[in-house]
Structures are given as structure tokens and as C-alpha cells.
Amino acid sequence: MGFLLVANFISIETKAQSTYQQVYNxxxxxxxxxxxTATYSGQLKLDGSPSxxxxxxxxxxxVNPAALAKGDKRISPGYPHRSFLMRKINIGLDADNxxxxxxEGAVMPNSPNPPLSDYEKExxxxxxxxxxxxTGLVVDTALINTYYTVGGINSVPNAxxxxxxxxxxxxxGKIFVAPNSETEIFIKTDPKLADTTEVYQIDIAQSSQxxxxxxxxxxxxxxxxxxxxxxxxxxxxxxxADILAAFAPxxxxxxxxxxxxxxxxxxxxxxxxxxxxxxxPTKVLAAEVYFNMYTQPKxxxxxxxxxxFFPDLDIVLPPxxxxxxxxxxxxxxxxxxxxxxxxxxxxxxxxxDYDVYKRNPNGTMGPQVYEGFMDWTYNFNQGYYATGVExxxxxxxxPFLEINPYEGLIHQxxxxxxxxxxxxxxxxxxxxxxxxxxxxxxxxPIASVxxxxxxxxxxxxxxxxxxxxxxxxxxxxxxxxANNTELHLQIFDMLGNLVYxxxxxxxxxxxxxxxxxxxxxxxxxxxxxxxxxxGKIMVAK
Numbered sequence: 269m270g271f272l273l274v275a276n277f278i279s280i281e282t283k284a285q286s287t288y289q290q291v292y293n294x295x296x297x298x299x300x301x302x303x304x305t306a307t308y309s310g311q312l313k314l315d316g317s318p319s320x321x322x323x324x325x326x327x328x329x330x331v332n333p334a335a336l337a338k339g340d341k342r343i344s345p346g347y348p349h350r351s352f353l354m355r356k357i358n359i360g361l362d363a364d365n366x367x368x369x370x371x372e373g374a375v376m377p378n379s380p381n382p383p384l385s386d387y388e389k390e391x392x393x394x395x396x397x398x399x400x401x402x403t404g405l406v407v408d409t410a411l412i413n414t415y416y417t418v419g420g421i422n423s424v425p426n427a428x429x430x431x432x433x434x435x436x437x438x439x440x441g442k443i444f445v446a447p448n449s450e451t452e453i454f455i456k457t458d459p460k461l462a463d464t465t466e467v468y469q470i471d472i473a474q475s476s477q478x479x480x481x482x483x484x485x486x487x488x489x490x491x492x493x494x495x496x497x498x499x500x501x502x503x504x505x506x507x508x509a510d511i512l513a514a515f516a517p518x519x520x521x522x523x524x525x526x527x528x529x530x531x532x533x534x535x536x537x538x539x540x541x542x543x544x545x546x547x548x549p550t551k552v553l554a555a556e557v558y559f560n561m562y563t564q565p566k567x568x569x570x571x572x573x574x575x576x577f578f579p580d581l582d583i584v585l586p587p588x589x590x591x592x593x594x595x596x597x598x599x600x601x602x603x604x605x606x607x608x609x610x611x612x613x614x615x616x617x618x619x620x621d622y623d624v625y626k627r628n629p630n631g632t633m634g635p636q637v638y639e640g641f642m643d644w645t646y647n648f649n650q651g652y653y654a655t656g657v658e659x660x661x662x663x664x665x666x667p668f669l670e671i672n673p674y675e676g677l678i679h680q681x682x683x684x685x686x687x688x689x690x691x692x693x694x695x696x697x698x699x700x701x702x703x704x705x706x707x708x709x710x711x712x713p714i715a716s717v718x719x720x721x722x723x724x725x726x727x728x729x730x731x732x733x734x735x736x737x738x739x740x741x742x743x744x745x746x747x748x749x750a751n752n753t754e755l756h757l758q759i760f761d762m763l764g765n766l767v768y769x770x771x772x773x774x775x776x777x778x779x780x781x782x783x784x785x786x787x788x789x790x791x792x793x794x795x796x797x798x799x800x801x802x803g804k805i806m807v808a809k
Contacts, residue, residue, distance in 0.1 A: 287395050287407045292318045294388050301381045322402050325353060334371035339460060345400040346455060346496035348393045349439065361389045363426045364439060387416045399497020411444040411552050420552035423475030427558035435563045441556030445546040450479070450697060452543040454499045456491055461536060466529035466569050469562040470513055470522045475555040478517045479543035479697060483559070484509035490785060491537035501695050505539040507761050507786025511575040511705070512538070514612070525609060525665060528709055529569035545697055573609065577705030578679065581760055581789065585618065585691040585700055590684045593702060596627060598676030599803065601734055605711035607668035611638050613679065614703040618691060621653045621682040624704060627675045637669060638662055670711055679704040728801050729792050735806035738782060744775040744792060746799060754795040759788050783807045
């Protein structure tokens with residue numbers, strides 16, 4: 269009841285005001301006593317019109333030399349820790365975002381001006397996290413007011429950052445989630461690296477209510493297409509970024525094998541994806557995540573670690589029934605063996621099992637390499653599948669699991685839908701999912717690359733070139749198919765949306781595709797559904 273009363277009160281008070289207008293009102297009431305036309309403290313006037321104040325703070329350099337040297341803006345959209353005004357008013361709200369040196373001056377506001385409440389400071393921080401827009405309601409003021417007046421769940425303690433000589437920390441949050449609900453966000457994050465570097469370990473502290481946390485890395489030139497600040501799942505970076513590392517709630521560290529590392533170019537930009545489920549029926553959850561990246565000079569690692577994932581976007585799971593779906597994971601464009609270090613799988617709440625097998629050269633199922641019933645942390649078979657949670661990763665060391673990408677893997681998931689509705693692939697926990705992924709280095713070259721052929725697989729379908737900008741040739745090379753077989757091509761984006769469809773007039777055909785840069789999945793099947801092949805293409809202009 270307390271949450272509802274506070275929510276109703278706040279919505280009445282603020283529904284006619286944009287979030288920036290509410291921030292502006294706070295600056296007027298609490299900060300313009302010093303920062304006005306007469307005093308011009310810090311060469312900042314906060315007593316002007318809303319538009320004049322906005323122009324003077326958002327994306328504007330501070331005049332304080334120490335803050336300017338750190339790369340701060342007065343307000344840096346999407347980055348509270350790089351917003352000098354936020355750090356000046358923070359005063360303990362975020363333990364790692366206070367003024368850090370005397371040269372940055374005193375905290376704000378100075379006496380006798382009244383101090384900002386935690387609610388007011390949080391409102392400003394949330395406005396910055398959402399990209400500091402000049403218009404629109406982007407912050408749920410009822411949630412943060414309830415959290416600071418009635419109370420709520422604070423998800424994680426502050427995590428100690430590594431020394432700057434050993435790496436860096438990224439802190440995301442707070443992200444407020446209403447009782448008995450969930451949210452999933454993306455946020456573009458530029459670590460502002462001084463040079464190309466290598467990451468040999470990632471430590472993470474996240475909410476126990478987390479569904480997953482994923483660090484994506486944008487493909488070169490793709491980050492600029494996405495706005496600063498928090499985004500919902502209607503603006504995912506799927507197709508414009510690749511997974512660097514993914515973390516289930518129980519995962520606290522990734523220590524890469526000796527002589528390997530993730531490579532980060534100087535221009536690297538992350539896209540952070542955080543999915544949180546608040547199962548508490550009455551309390552607001554304030555979720556946060558800290559991750560530390562431990563770095564070493566470029567040229568230290570002998571091999572770089574990469575990530576791949578293979579989703580099935582077409583799963584259809586009828587209610588009241590057990591469904592088993594089997595898919596292949598191959599890539600005929602590769603020239604070297606995959607040396608797999610970590611393998612992981614993912615379904616949602618109706619999942620019963622998830623197994624992965626080597627795929628034999630003739631396309632049949634080979635030996636099992638991953639068991640969804642296993643607790644890989646303690647290496648024993650639990651006898652059940654941990655539904656709704658990304659399965660703990662299996663690590664392959666001494667040696668890595670070597671896979672020929674032409675032959676690949678077969679992954680198989682099993683569900684029982686006890687609810688009343690048919691389930692399809694989706695991003696929320698109320699939908700279902702089938703994803704198998706792994707992290708790997710490249711091993712020795714594949715023998716006779718381009719000459720091996722297997723039946724009814726993605727290796728039967730080749731796009732050349734791949735990646736491509738607009739023009740490519742598709743070649744369906746399966747001897748079991750007659751030359752006049754009617755074939756159909758479908759191309760999907762990374763969310764499973766159909767973006768292109770075409771009837772193929774021949775087994776080899778030139779295509780002109782006007783697609784945005786990024787990764788896509790293709791599906792080729794014949795008119796009798798006796799042949800189906802899926803795979804991945806890349807568009808890079």
C-alpha cells in the first residue's frame with residue numbers, strides 16, 4: 269500500500285513536467301544562489317531559462333582544470349561518473365563518484381543553500397543515465413521516491429576498483445525495478461582507453477536478482493548509430509556488436525587461460541545489457557553492477573579469445589507438451605579450428621535439459637560434450653536442469669575442446685510448457701529462448717578448407733564474399749538436391765525479425781541486399797522441407 273500511495277502522489281506532482289524540467293527546478297531551488305548572473309561562480313549561471321541552462325551544462329566543458337583534465341563534462345549524457353556537476357552534488361550517494369581531489373573544489377551546494385535530498389540527487393543521476401534529454405519523461409520518479417522514503421532492496425555493495433595501472437572499473441546503476449516485475453536495458457559505454465590493450469580477467473559484482481549481464485563490444489564504426497543513455501530492448505545492438513563476455517548471477521569472475529586474452533582496440537566501445545527480475549511482491553529493487561577489467565600491455569597474449577553464440581529464433585513450444593529441438597552450429601567460412609574454452613547454454617523457465625554434442629563428418633550426432641544437468645562448478649550431475657537460469661559454464665582446459673567448424677556441434681534443448689500459451693523465442697522471462705554459445709581461440713588451419721562437403725547443413729550453403737556490403741553470391745551445394753529444386757531464402761536480424769525473403773531460381777545466384785551493417789541469420793529450405801540450412805552472414809559497408 270505504501271508503494272501505491274507514494275507512486276500516486278508523485279505521478280500527480282510531476283506528470284505535467286518533463287524530467288529535465290524537474291532537474292532544472294532543483295538547480296533553481298538549491299544551486300542558483302551561487303551560480304547566478306550576479307555571482308557567476310564557476311562561470312556557471314543556473315538562474316537562466318530552462319533552455320539556456322540546458323545549453324550551458326549538457327555536453328559543456330567545466331572550467332575547473334582538474335575536472336577538465338579528467339575528461340569530465342558538466343553533464344555527460346549517459347555517464348554520471350563523468351559529469352562534474354553530479355560529482356559535486358553526489359556527497360555519498362554513490363561511494364565512487366564523490367569529488368576525488370581538493371583541486372576540484374568544494375561540494376555543492378554551499379551553505380547557506382539547502383542541501384539536496386537523496387531523492388533529488390538520484391533524480392539527477394537517473395536523468396543523466398537516461399541520456400540527459402531536454403524533453404520527455406524518462407525517469408520513473410515514483411520508484412525512486414518510494415525507494416528513498418519507504419525503503420527497498422539495495423542489490424550489491426560497492427566493489428573495489430583495481431589500481432589504474434592494472435585495469436579499470438565500470439559501474440552501472442542504480443537501475444530501479446518495481447515490485448514483481450522485470451526490466452532489461454542496454455547502455456553504450458566508452459571506456460576511453462588510452463591505447464589498445466589486452467584483458468586477462470574480468471571480475472563482476474551484480475544483483476542476485478539478475479537474469480543476465482552481457483558485455484557486448486561494438487563492431488568498428490557501429491557505436492555512433494546508438495544514442496547515449498539507457499535504452500530498452502526495442503533498441504538492441506544485436507547485429508552491430510558481438511559478445512565479449514556474458515555472466516549469469518552466480519558467476520563472479522572470468523580468469524582467462526594463460527597466454528590468452530580479450531583484445532580491446534583503443535577505440536573499443538561496449539554495449540552493456542542488464543536483465544533484472546524483481547520477484548519481491550512489495551519492495552522496489554535498486555540493481556547495480558560493477559565489473560573490473562584487468563589489463564596487460566598489448567602483445568603479451570599469444571592468442572585472443574573470441575565469442576560465438578547460436579540461437580534458434582524459430583522455436584515453437586505448444587502448451588501441455590514436451591518439445592525437443594535439435595540444431596547444428598557450424599561455420600563454413602572459418603579457416604581454422606575452434607579451440608573452445610567455455611561453453612554455455614540458455615533457456616527460460618520451461619526448460620528441462622540442454623545438451624551439446626560433437627557433430628560427426630556425416631552430420632550425425634557424435635559424443636556428448638556438455639550436459640545441462642551438470643553443476644560444472646563442482647563437476648557433478650545434479651540430476652536436474654536449473655531452469656530459468658543460464659547454466660553454469662563448462663570450462664575445457666588441458667586441452668581446450670577442439671572443433672572443426674565445418675563439422676561443428678549439435679545442440680539439443682528440451683522443454684515442458686506447463687502454462688496455457690504457446691511459447692516462442694523472446695527476450696523476457698515470460699517468453700522462451702534457445703541459445704548455445706562458447707568462447708574460443710583459433711587453433712591450427714582446417715585441412716582442405718573449402719573442399720569438404722557435408723549433407724543438409726549450413727556448410728552446404730555459402731555466401732561469397734562474406735562479409736559483404738551489398739552484393740554477394742549464394743551457392744547451395746548439396747548433391748542430393750536436383751538442379752531445378754525450388755529453394756527459398758529468408759534472412760533474419762538478431763532479434764528474429766524477418767528482414768529479407770526471396771525465392772531462389774538456381775542453386776547459385778547473385779544477390780543484391782540493402783541491409784544495415786551487422787550480423788544476420790539466414791535460413792534456406794526447399795519446397796518439400798526435406799532440406800534446411802541455417803547460418804550467419806555479416807554486412808560491413
